[in-house]
Amino acid sequence: MRRGHGVDWSASGTGMMGEGADLNGPAIRLAIGELAGEFGLTHRTIRHYEDEGLLTPERAGTARVYGHRDRARLALICRGKRLGFSLAEIKDFLNLYDTDDAQIEQMRYMRSLARGRILALEQQLRDVQQTLSELRTIDTQISEHLRRNGITETHGMEEKHS
Amino acid sequence: MRRGHGVDWSASGTGMMGEGADLNGPAIRLAIGELAGEFGLTHRTIRHYEDEGLLTPERAGTARVYGHRDRARLALICRGKRLGFSLAEIKDFLNLYDTDDAQIEQMRYMRSLARGRILALEQQLRDVQQTLSELRTIDTQISEHLRRNGITETHGMEEKHS
DNA sequence: TCGTTCCCTGACGTTTACGTAAAGGTAAGG
DNA sequence: CCTTACCTTTACGTAAACGTCAGGGAACGA
Numbered sequence: 001m002r003r004g005h006g007v008d009w010s011a012s013g014t015g016m017m018g019e020g021a022d023l024n025g026p027a028i029r030l031a032i033g034e035l036a037g038e039f040g041l042t043h044r045t046i047r048h049y050e051d052e053g054l055l056t057p058e059r060a061g062t063a064r065v066y067g068h069r070d071r072a073r074l075a076l077i078c079r080g081k082r083l084g085f086s087l088a089e090i091k092d093f094l095n096l097y098d099t100d101d102a103q104i105e106q107m108r109y110m111r112s113l114a115r116g117r118i119l120a121l122e123q124q125l126r127d128v129q130q131t132l133s134e135l136r137t138i139d140t141q142i143s144e145h146l147r148r149n150g151i152t153e154t155h156g157m158e159e160k161h162s
Numbered sequence: 163m164r165r166g167h168g169v170d171w172s173a174s175g176t177g178m179m180g181e182g183a184d185l186n187g188p189a190i191r192l193a194i195g196e197l198a199g200e201f202g203l204t205h206r207t208i209r210h211y212e213d214e215g216l217l218t219p220e221r222a223g224t225a226r227v228y229g230h231r232d233r234a235r236l237a238l239i240c241r242g243k244r245l246g247f248s249l250a251e252i253k254d255f256l257n258l259y260d261t262d263d264a265q266i267e268q269m270r271y272m273r274s275l276a277r278g279r280i281l282a283l284e285q286q287l288r289d290v291q292q293t294l295s296e297l298r299t300i301d302t303q304i305s306e307h308l309r310r311n312g313i314t315e316t317h318g319m320e321e322k323h324s
Numbered sequence: 325t326c327g328t329t330c331c332c333t334g335a336c337g338t339t340t341a342c343g344t345a346a347a348g349g350t351a352a353g354g
Numbered sequence: 355c356c357t358t359a360c361c362t363t364t365a366c367g368t369a370a371a372c373g374t375c376a377g378g379g380a381a382c383g384a
Contacts, residue, residue: 033360043361048342062349063361079289084246086340096300104308111304114297121294127241128287135280138258142273146266195330205331210372224379225331248370 030066032057038071039078049077052087054094073097083124093117192228194219200233201240211239214249216256235259245286255279 032043049055050064054077057064066074073094080090092113099110194205211217212226216239219226228236235256242252254275261272 031361042343044344045342047362052341061361062363079293082246082286082289083293084244088340096297099300099304104311107304107308111301111308114301114304118294118297118301121290121297124244125287125290125294127244128283128290131241131245132280132283132287135258135276135283138261139273139276139280142261142269142276146269146273149266193331204373206374207372209332214371223331224333250370 028066028068028071030071032064032066035066035071035074039074041078046074049074049087052091054087054091069098083121190228190230190233192233194226194228197228197233197236201236203236203240208236211236211249214253216249216253231260245283 030038032046035041036043036046046055047064050057055066055070055073057066057070059065076094076097077087077090080093085093096110096114096117099107192200194208197203198205198208208217209226212219217228217232217235219228219232221227238256238259239249239252242255247255258272258276258279261269
């Protein structure tokens with residue numbers, strides 16, 4: 001094993017940060033490979049997200065160093081992807097999550113974005129529920145069909161998910 | 163008005179179908195433009211779905227004629243797209259819906275497909291609910307923030323990138 | 325007959341979201 | 355010192371899902 005955990009195989013940068021914990025808990029300093037492994041992504045993908053402005057890791061010399069914020073954002077990115085959003089959509093979606101110090105008008109805009117997304121997601125929720133319902137019906141029907149017709153070779157592999 | 167409803171502006175094809183109702187209700191015979199309008203799609207998109215094997219309309223001469231089945235499948239395609247599935251995924255998804263005469267092994271396979279999709283959708287359902295919950299929180303927080311700060315400007319002066 | 329409104333088939337262009345080399349820097353370990 | 359295991363940038367490639375011409379046919383109304 002080359003590294004216990006975290007990044008230190010490069011120049012320590014400006015030296016302005018020692019180590020240890022900040023107000024948000026223990027400081028996490030991850031290399032790209034660690035982050036990639038954790039989320040099941042490639043390095044390329046994570047760099048791509050940076051190119052698209054979704055992540056803004058620090059640098060230790062030339063190497064990228066990811067902290068809390070990046071990890072959290074990446075989790076949101078992954079969820080957004082699972083929900084079928086584009087990176088562009090995810091980008092301003094992410095901005096909704098760190099609206100600490102926005103101006104009034106900016107916040108109104110953010111809220112309108114949030115509400116638009118809420119409406120879309122409510123539709124999506126209905127879609128998912130509808131589809132799930134139909135698929136469960138299909139599953140049941142197939143199972144019944146197999147029970148009626150194919151008892152000859154029913155290998156008893158009935159139950160599935162916990 | 164050019165056409166009351168349905169298709170008739172082309173050769174009547176082989177003449178093997180008169181008109182009227184079959185067992186599934188009144189026969190629907192739509193032109194591509196009608197279907198496109200109904201679903202808010204372009205002709206190109208619908209033809210693309212045919213290229214990909216998702217739709218198999220009849221022909222009246224050279225023109226495409228869409229019936230019940232196509233309309234239903236297109237609705238499922240659109241929902242699939244809203245859920246972020248690829249056309250390829252939607253394709254075998256569609257096959258789950260017309261498994262009338264499949265063989266035993268085929269049906270087992272179908273059921274496994276259905277179950278896989280169910281698991282994915284259950285995950286997606288959780289994702290959507292989680293995201294909705296968070297967004298509603300954000301909406302509320304922004305609204306409260308706007309109410310607290312009223313019309314007076316915050317003068318936060320914190321820099322943010324656009 | 326002409327114009328309009330439908331439709332058709334190619335076939336190349338575009339965007340998104342990465343994949344995949346190519347070429348190389350850096351630090352630990354044998 | 356050299357290999358190994360990380361990381362870097364630059365840049366062309368690709369698959370999906372269409373968009374966008376280009377060129378053309380067939381019916382209908384004035």
